[in-house]
Amino acid sequence: MSASSAVPATHREVHLVTRPTGAPSEEHFTVVEVPVPVPGPGQVLVRTTTLAVLTIMSELIRGRGELPMPPFDVGACVPGPGIAEVVDAGDSGLQVGDLVASQTGGWREYAVLDAQAVQCLDPGALPFPAAHLSQGAAAYLGVVRAGEVRQGDTVFVTSAAGGVGSLAGQIARLRGAARVIGSTSSQRKADILTKELGYDAVVLRNAGSLDEQLRAAAPDGLDVVVDNVGGEQLKSAMALARRGARIALIGALAGQLGDSAVTEIDPHALISGSVTLRGAALFDHLDVIPEWTDFFGRALRDGTLTFPRTVLTGLDQAPRALRELVEGRHVGAVHVEL
Known part of the structure; x- marks a missing residue:
């Protein structure tokens, strides 16, 4: 399905500008305005709605090499998991308006992602979309x-x-x-x-x-x-x-x-x-995810389990969210809503 006419020409991204030696803080990042990317074959353009901020991101920002994933690049958009809405489905088989989860969409308002790398979310599986970003x-x-x-x-x-x-x-x-x-x-x-x-x-x-x-x-x-x-x-x-x-x-x-x-x-x-x-x-143990999702959905709906989370609003709050997470300021998950 074709792109929504509301897609702007430019959007904002948070880039890592210097690699910290200690805990990352706002000074290590900058917000830049860049053209909205155009999807190619097998790709989708998505609009980010919610970002998950994780402690492990601090290590990847510092460039520590012992982790089973590459460090984040200086001068580039910070990768990270999030929930997004499809705005240009291309030839992917997805539909405009679908909600998807991605591990690499990153700290940006729009992203082009390989369709095979996103998970199309069942809107009825959990009471609200951000619950899919729980740990x-x-x-x-x-x-x-x-x-x-x-x-x-x-x-x-x-x-x-x-x-x-x-x-x-x-x-x-x-x-x-x-x-x-x-x-x-x-x-x-x-x-x-x-x-x-x-x-x-x-x-x-x-x-x-x-x-x-x-x-x-x-x-x-x-x-x-x-x-x-x-x-x-x-x-x-x-x-x-x-x-x-x-x-x-x-x-x-x-x-x-x-x-x-x-x-x-x-x-x-x-x-x-x-x-x-x-x-x-x-x-x-990826097979545990659907088992967990079923358990989580039922427990949230019947009130036997709660999902503690702190929400900061605005893309530019992502660096602050990471700093406060590393400092131990919050209880539960830390999310940034755009």
Whole structure:
């Protein structure tokens, strides 16, 4: 189907102008006006509606090469996931007005994307389109498949106030966990976790001994650990693993935020305790996404699960959103709506 007549001649993009050595901030980006691109064969032109801002973007902006994806280029538009509306479907088979999700649309108002690289969204699958940008599939993978949370379990979720952790604790509760414990960086976020998101107790980073806090919160030990962080938090959790415990490794935020995610492992303790240590990457478990979407849609509609998110408005707010995310300002997902 042909393009909408409302498509302008130019649009705005956020470009990375300098590569930071530390955490990125607004000074490392600029907003530029460029011509709206024209789709070729097998491509679609889309208008961005919502951007998801993720912590891993900080590492890619800094150019760290150990990740399984290339660093972002200086002088180019910042890539990233988002929801967009098709405005020129070309020969793709899509329709003008379709909502699509893309991992690479980027921080721009319009984008040309390969039709095979976008996911056409079912408008009835979730109550609102931005829910498709949740990190819940990773949380579901950690809780259900890697962690195998069962009735009566005591579960510890690291980085519990983040986009993954804020959903992981709720999923664990719905799976029958008897006690859900999280870690976070401030008392403000701890209060939200316990009062609104189903956590029974929270341990605070940089507020005394993590070992002592976690032991007080889980005096009988841990059955499941859903770890988004690595480093000292994972070490403290492994020390409390009960016999038969399952430890799901789904993130390494300590490394992304400038600390070390490396954790010493005692093989004897794992063997003698029959403890399972399992790394799980979503790109190896793509079949979990439709399962999660069905679960998420039903839980949102019946009110048994909420989707915490912070929304900033305007393309030029994307750099600020990333800075505040890295600084730990927000609970849940961080989105920019255009």
